[in-house]
Amino acid sequence: MSSSVRFPVDNAFEQTPGGDFPLVRPLDSPVLEHGVLSSNVYRRYHIETQDAPDIVPLPPKFQVKVKKHRLLAMVVKELFELKGDLPVALSRPCIYGVFSRPVGGLAPREELCVGCLRCTVQFPGIVQIYPNPERRRLGDSLVRPEDVETILYEARSGRVPVRGAGYRGPFGGEGWDGLWTDMSEIVRPTRDGIHGREFISTAVDIGEKPAFLHFDAHGEIVGPLPPMIATQVPFLFDMPVNVARSKALLPIFAEAARQIETLALVPIASVIQFSLEGQHVVPVIAKSMWGWLDRLSWSPCMVMLDGWDRECYDELRRRFPGSIVCVRVPMDTDVLELVQQGVRVFHLTANYHGYAGNRFVMDLILQAHQRLVEAGVREEVTLVGSGGIIMAEHVPKAIICGLDAVALDVALAVALQARFNGECLDPEAAALSFPRLDTAWGVQRLKNLAASWRDQLLEVLGAVGLREVRRLRGEIGRCMFQKDLEREAFCEQGSEL
Amino acid sequence: MRAHGKTTEERIIAKHQEALHRGFQAWPSLAYDRPPAMGDARWTADLILATWIQAETGRPPTNGLEYKMGHSGGGFDALTFKFLPGGRWLPEQEAIDTSIPLNRRPYDRDIQIPVPWYGAGMSYGSISEQIMLARAKAARQWDTFTSSGEGGYPESLFPYREHVITQVATGMFGVREETISWAPIVEFKYAQGAKPGLGGHLLGDKTTVAVAKMRESVPWVSLFSPFPFHSVYSVEDHKKHIDWIKAIHPEALVAVKVSTPTDVDMVAVGSYYAGAHIIQIDGSYGGTGAAPEIAKKNIAMPIELAIPKVHRFLVQEGIREEVVLMASGGIRTADDIAKAIALGADGCVLGTTELVALGCTRCSNCERGRGCPFGLTTTDPQLSQLVDPEWGAERISHLYASFQLQLRAILRSLGLRSVQELRGRRDLLIYRGKEGRHEPAAIH
Numbered sequence: 001m002s003s004s005v006r007f008p009v010d011n012a013f014e015q016t017p018g019g020d021f022p023l024v025r026p027l028d029s030p031v032l033e034h035g036v037l038s039s040n041v042y043r044r045y046h047i048e049t050q051d052a053p054d055i056v057p058l059p060p061k062f063q064v065k066v067k068k069h070r071l072l073a074m075v076v077k078e079l080f081e082l083k084g085d086l087p088v089a090l091s092r093p094c095i096y097g098v099f100s101r102p103v104g105g106l107a108p109r110e111e112l113c114v115g116c117l118r119c120t121v122q123f124p125g126i127v128q129i130y131p132n133p134e135r136r137r138l139g140d141s142l143v144r145p146e147d148v149e150t151i152l153y154e155a156r157s158g159r160v161p162v163r164g165a166g167y168r169g170p171f172g173g174e175g176w177d178g179l180w181t182d183m184s185e186i187v188r189p190t191r192d193g194i195h196g197r198e199f200i201s202t203a204v205d206i207g208e209k210p211a212f213l214h215f216d217a218h219g220e221i222v223g224p225l226p227p228m229i230a231t232q233v234p235f236l237f238d239m240p241v242n243v244a245r246s247k248a249l250l251p252i253f254a255e256a257a258r259q260i261e262t263l264a265l266v267p268i269a270s271v272i273q274f275s276l277e278g279q280h281v282v283p284v285i286a287k288s289m290w291g292w293l294d295r296l297s298w299s300p301c302m303v304m305l306d307g308w309d310r311e312c313y314d315e316l317r318r319r320f321p322g323s324i325v326c327v328r329v330p331m332d333t334d335v336l337e338l339v340q341q342g343v344r345v346f347h348l349t350a351n352y353h354g355y356a357g358n359r360f361v362m363d364l365i366l367q368a369h370q371r372l373v374e375a376g377v378r379e380e381v382t383l384v385g386s387g388g389i390i391m392a393e394h395v396p397k398a399i400i401c402g403l404d405a406v407a408l409d410v411a412l413a414v415a416l417q418a419r420f421n422g423e424c425l426d427p428e429a430a431a432l433s434f435p436r437l438d439t440a441w442g443v444q445r446l447k448n449l450a451a452s453w454r455d456q457l458l459e460v461l462g463a464v465g466l467r468e469v470r471r472l473r474g475e476i477g478r479c480m481f482q483k484d485l486e487r488e489a490f491c492e493q494g495s496e497l
Numbered sequence: 498m499r500a501h502g503k504t505t506e507e508r509i510i511a512k513h514q515e516a517l518h519r520g521f522q523a524w525p526s527l528a529y530d531r532p533p534a535m536g537d538a539r540w541t542a543d544l545i546l547a548t549w550i551q552a553e554t555g556r557p558p559t560n561g562l563e564y565k566m567g568h569s570g571g572g573f574d575a576l577t578f579k580f581l582p583g584g585r586w587l588p589e590q591e592a593i594d595t596s597i598p599l600n601r602r603p604y605d606r607d608i609q610i611p612v613p614w615y616g617a618g619m620s621y622g623s624i625s626e627q628i629m630l631a632r633a634k635a636a637r638q639w640d641t642f643t644s645s646g647e648g649g650y651p652e653s654l655f656p657y658r659e660h661v662i663t664q665v666a667t668g669m670f671g672v673r674e675e676t677i678s679w680a681p682i683v684e685f686k687y688a689q690g691a692k693p694g695l696g697g698h699l700l701g702d703k704t705t706v707a708v709a710k711m712r713e714s715v716p717w718v719s720l721f722s723p724f725p726f727h728s729v730y731s732v733e734d735h736k737k738h739i740d741w742i743k744a745i746h747p748e749a750l751v752a753v754k755v756s757t758p759t760d761v762d763m764v765a766v767g768s769y770y771a772g773a774h775i776i777q778i779d780g781s782y783g784g785t786g787a788a789p790e791i792a793k794k795n796i797a798m799p800i801e802l803a804i805p806k807v808h809r810f811l812v813q814e815g816i817r818e819e820v821v822l823m824a825s826g827g828i829r830t831a832d833d834i835a836k837a838i839a840l841g842a843d844g845c846v847l848g849t850t851e852l853v854a855l856g857c858t859r860c861s862n863c864e865r866g867r868g869c870p871f872g873l874t875t876t877d878p879q880l881s882q883l884v885d886p887e888w889g890a891e892r893i894s895h896l897y898a899s900f901q902l903q904l905r906a907i908l909r910s911l912g913l914r915s916v917q918e919l920r921g922r923r924d925l926l927i928y929r930g931k932e933g934r935h936e937p938a939a940i941h
Binding site: 093117118123124125129150162166168172180456463464485 | 513
């Protein structure tokens with residue numbers, strides 16, 4: 001066994017007491033890059049954010065329609081009534097600069113309009129504000145225009161979206177919207193993570209987690225250590241297929257994953273073609289692509305088998321004895337059956353709208369998690385899931401339902417200002433078109449998005465009162481389902497809504 | 498055009514003030530139809546315009562504007578009353594009592610308010626001094642209360658202090674011995690619906706010299722109140738807080754404002770045993786200030802679902818008649834107030850509704866740049882002058898009058914002579930959730 005190892009990253013600081021062996025390895029930390037795990041090097045995990053403005057201008061959110069002849073008539077009338085008091089007559093109602101051009105309302109700057117409506121309240125016969133229909137065309141039936149706007153804001157700034165005046169949307173809703181997370185107020189210690197007063201870990205462990213280890217008479221572990229890695233955030237990057245085939249886009253995703261210290265799931269053909277290498281790269285291998293495997297000259301920390309096949313799985317385990325072998329299967333698969341066959345790490349997938357076999361991912365995650373809990377093997381298994389996870393709030397909700405981590409897809413494309421050409425539903429056929437991208441800009445956008453989502457995760461964890469995201473997994477006692485609350489609030493005992 | 502004033506700035510403010518007042522009258526008349534970009538699922542354009550009419554006239558609209566419900570598809574918007582047939586309504590001349598007590602314990606000060614609501618905590622800094630004054634004036638006129646929010650209150654409010662609740666929150670901003678010793682009610686804010694699990698935020702742009710002085714902080718520096726009270730990790734600690742207030746001001750009633758987690762019912766019972774007279778539960782969909790979007794939408798439950806949970810548990814524990822339960826966080830209309838009471842609250846706490854009465858369009862730009870363009874949630878010296886406190890007090894007062902009128906009409910249609918008889922009468926409600934109609938039973 002190597003000398004004493006301490007995790008160099010605060011996010012993964014809870015390590016083996018005594019720290020004699022690297023049960024959990026942080027990804028691509030500087031110490032790992034040098035191949036040596038030095039001891040007691042403190043580094044607090046942090047994602048560097050930096051403004052990365054949109055390169056494709058969004059259509060203005062509002063249209064400002066001014067009746068110009070009425071405006072001119074009003075100005076003349078005011079000048080007359082105010083006896084030529086120009087500063088007063090020409091003073092404008094907008095504090096955001098929509099009428100800040102020298103000709104004021106004759107050429108409004110729509111891009112500055114925030115929809116406060118002060119101008120139209122004051123001058124209803126002269127100016128009207130309309131929602132811009134162009135803006136309503138962003139996204140698709142799942143990713144609504146306001147979701148696109150939110151993701152773009154997060155990718156642009158790296159900040160948590162903050163607005164005034166309460167919630168504006170529908171009451172609860174379908175899918176993730178029908179679930180609220182808990183908070184603690186008086187009787188439990190709650191942590192303030194986002195402002196840095198206390199540290200909350202967002203690191204998760206991915207790998208095989210045996211229920212116990214065997215030790216010899218000298219206290220040394222008998223047999224090989226189970227492969228295990230820690231990502232600093234509970235989200236992996238799972239590129240849409242056309243991204244993974246793009247020479248311009250793939251390096252952006254891979255580099256961003258490396259800098260964020262998470263994993264990028266990349267089809268093996270792309271790994272080979274674009275000479276990708278590193279512990280952040282997870283080659284995804286379908287049986288039909290088996291021939292590419294011979295050209296993989298390095299040993300990844302994790303490989304992913306796309307679709308269950310006993311022989312392929314055994315072959316991957318044989319070829320990569322020190323690597324985690326993850327199996328990607330549809331989310332409605334009976335995972336317990338595969339666990340009984342030896343699989344310990346899963347990537348459970350649904351389509352981009354979050355459905356697998358006509359059921360939404362939330363229900364499927366709950367079911368898979370519960371099944372493993374009942375079989376007494378949940379602690380030995382890692383569940384990563386994807387599909388329908390498009391907003392920051394979906395990450396903690398998916399984890400509460402039972403995932404260890406999620407894999408992001410469409411949200412990453414939106415952050416890079418991809419446009420939807422029709423419904424973005426099928427990972428194989430998603431029609432996303434990207435603007436011409438600069439790699440550094442793209443990496444920063446994804447880092448900003450990750451920083452914003454991590455901070456929002458901290459908001460949720462702080463409210464719940466948990467110090468690490470690992471403890472959130474499957475904590476359905478710390479969430480509330482709308483249907484349950486409505487039944488409790490509005491039904492007699494035993495009756496249904 | 499008015500535009501009077503000595504200086505150019507005064508004349509500019511007068512011009513825009515007059516134009517705004519004209520607009521607040523013109524839009525609800527529907528002469529220009531509804532503003533196409535106004536409203537959202539919870540506060541529809543109709544609800545906003547209807548609130549403007551009520552603030553203008555003191556009566557609900559009669560021109561077809563929907564003034565009872567929004568379009569959120571659930572909660573209050575899916576609840577309707579089971580009114581009696583017209584022939585069984587109470588006669589118009591019969592007096593209907595809308596008052597509620599704010600202390601149900603057999604000891605301590607007896608305070609009654611003539612309407613089952615008071616004003617929510619909105620801090621000095623998050624709103625202007627003019628708005629605080631307008632709210633305080635209206636509270637005095639109606640013999641009810643307004644809350645200081647976390648940040649103390651300026652001297653201009655001293656004449657109204659018998660109607661100002663002093664809030665003590667986690668940052669302790671603006672809390673002074675004298676404001677506690679004056680206060681008829683002291684409110685502990687443990688959490689708030691819009692930011693459950695987070696402390697209050699006052700961004701740097703709003704922390705003016707005057708606001709900072711009141712808060713004993715540094716001007717133009719953002720203030721993030723901690724969460725939670727770091728001196729409270731148990732009900733016993735909570736009692737210590739209440740004892741501390743009672744030591745300074747033994748006559749004060751104590752209100753406890755909490756958010757709506759899954760164990761909100763236990764928190765309410767704990768607060769009762771700690772000595773609170775009023776428990777205010779603040780649902781997740783409300784809030785007037787800046788808050789992370791993820792918190793508003795996703796953390797803690799909406800007030801409609803929390804009220805029956807808390808009410809039921811207080812009944813089961815046998816303490817319901819000794820504590821006042823106030824509901825807040827998404828109360829928009831007189832109908833919402835009546836529904837909240839039927840679900841189990843004694844009364845409601847109004848925040849956003851009062852701001853809408855003063856001209857808020859719910860544009861959600863409270864925290865941006867100079868703050869609210871209508872002069873509401875701002876400390877900008879020019880913008881805040883757009884609201885004259887006398888005008889504001891009149892608007893809020895008219896809204897209260899309209900709400901009381903509607904509340905009486907609802908009670909009359911239900912055959913009830915007092916709003917206190919409505920409390921917990923879920924059997925008078927029908928819930929039309931997405932899965933159909935349901936008729937809840939009463940909790941007595």
